[in-house]
Amino acid sequence: MSRIVTLVLVDATGAPLGALPPFDVASPWWQEVAPVVAEARRRYGVEVAVLRLLTGAGPQATGGAVTYLGQVASPPSTPLLPAHVPLAADPLRAPYAEPGGPARSLAWATGELRRLGRPVETTTQQRTWNLSAIWRLDGPGGTAWLKQVPVFFRHEAAVLRWLGRTVPGRAPTLLADDGDGRMLLDHVPGEDRYGAPIGERLAMAAGFHPVQVRSVPDVAELVATGVPDLRGHALPGWIRSRLAGSSTVEALLAGLPARLDEVRGCGLPETLVHGDLHPGNVRAFAGRHVVIDWGDSFVGHPAFDVLRLVEGLPDAAASPVLSEWCGRWRAEVPGCEPERAVELLRPVAALRMAAVYAMFLDGIEESERVYHATDVDTYLEQALTL
The missing domain is CATH 3.30.200.20 (Phosphorylase Kinase; domain 1)
Structure with a gap:
């Protein structure tokens, strides 16, 4: 799948110049702009900095026709096409x-x-x-x-x-x-491990465990530095503030405080949580794993990370990862009940992810909302089935 790219150009003051003729880019992922910049240079001899997405066709933000706004130092020699796109200021626009x-x-x-x-x-x-x-x-x-x-x-x-x-x-x-x-x-050498096999996910979970254990005495310090506090007492209000309104959400929220009280009774400590610990956020090189992209991190229950690590896997594949995770926490905190905590938090994990995507939608300008347009409903539906 490829992209058909249109680059609308502005100068350093933001004054519109017109658009380059559309061109194909083999990489389908809209947010990956390195191939867009390279192809604009190859075809038209123009050096461009891509500023943001203007329009895109398709709900998955991959492939198809996509239009970006790009900045150039001076008009290119290639004749530009007329471009009529909204370029008004937006208070949610990133710097x-x-x-x-x-x-x-x-x-x-x-x-x-x-x-x-x-x-x-x-x-x-x-x-x-x-x-x-x-x-x-x-x-x-x-x-x-x-x-x-x-x-x-x-x-x-x-x-x-x-x-x-x-x-x-x-x-x-x-x-x-x-x-x-x-x-x-x-720089972190290696490659992002999207689609990693179970054996490698087992290694990822084992390598991440000491990070969470070490964070236990420092959770107050982390919160004081601005890390979101989503410990049990704070999580329901945080989710409600982002999702309240629909009857579906209200039904899910109704039993949340009681459920989280049961989770606390399972005896696991609250830790630093990566928040998006899927294999694509782990880089591997020479048998070493480095966890990247910590923007979703928060202080809360450690089970949220292992549930994200096995998300989308069939039960038979997820079982050994969860089993080993539980075994490590039982050894770390004798008498705790990690298996029960995992089961209680399954629907909460999906509900939290819905709230995260709702936060993204509330904090970004309209043209960028296409990146997350279906995510809230996807995770709310998942929460209802767990």
Whole structure:
């Protein structure tokens, strides 16, 4: 599946210039813009920074016709087509999606790397969408990554700082951050493990267990740095604030406090939770696993992570991962009931995911909502069946 890309161009002031003729890009994923930038350069000799999605056809944000807004330093030599698209300001627009935004962020990142003795020779835009903008920065000192996130993910830097101090090597190394969503991360070799087999998921779960155990005495510190507090007492209100309104949601919320009281009775401690621990957020290299993308992290029940790790697997495949996870916690906290906690939290995990996607939808501009348009209903339906 490929994309048919239209790039509407603006100059550094945001003044519209027109659109490049549509072109094909083999990679289907809308948020991956590196191939868009490369193909625009190859076909039309234009250097463009993709700012944001304007329109896209299709509910899955993959393939088909997609239109982006891109910034150029000067009009290209290629004749441009007329483009009539809304370019009005939006209070929910990310700073990196504004004209001049990428340049300001790259200036900060290259300055920080220069201060660290790692001058930058080349920069490559990798991704931009409502959840992040990512650039690769290469130089004689190696590769680093600029990651910029919206306000609801800005605690990621604090989490990475804690991880680097207490369990080094388990997450990307934070080289610098500006306190306003920009982070500079050291390179993590390897590949993201989407579709990892069960044996590898077992290894991921085993490697992640010490991180959560180590976080137990530090949960108050993590909350104080801005990490969301979704411990049992706070979780129902957080979910309600994002999902209240429909009869379906009210029915699911009605028994939630009592259910969470039962979960507390199972005796497991509350920990740092990654929040999106699927294999695609784990990079593997030479038998080592590094967990990436901590923007969804919070303080809460550790079972949320193992349930995400086995999400979508048939019961027979999920069973050994859950069994080993439970065994580790029984050894860690004698007398606890991890199996019961997992079963009680299955519908809560789906309900929490619905609330997360509702938070995304409430915090992003209209054109970007297509990325998450079906996610809330998908997880609400899942919660009803568990």
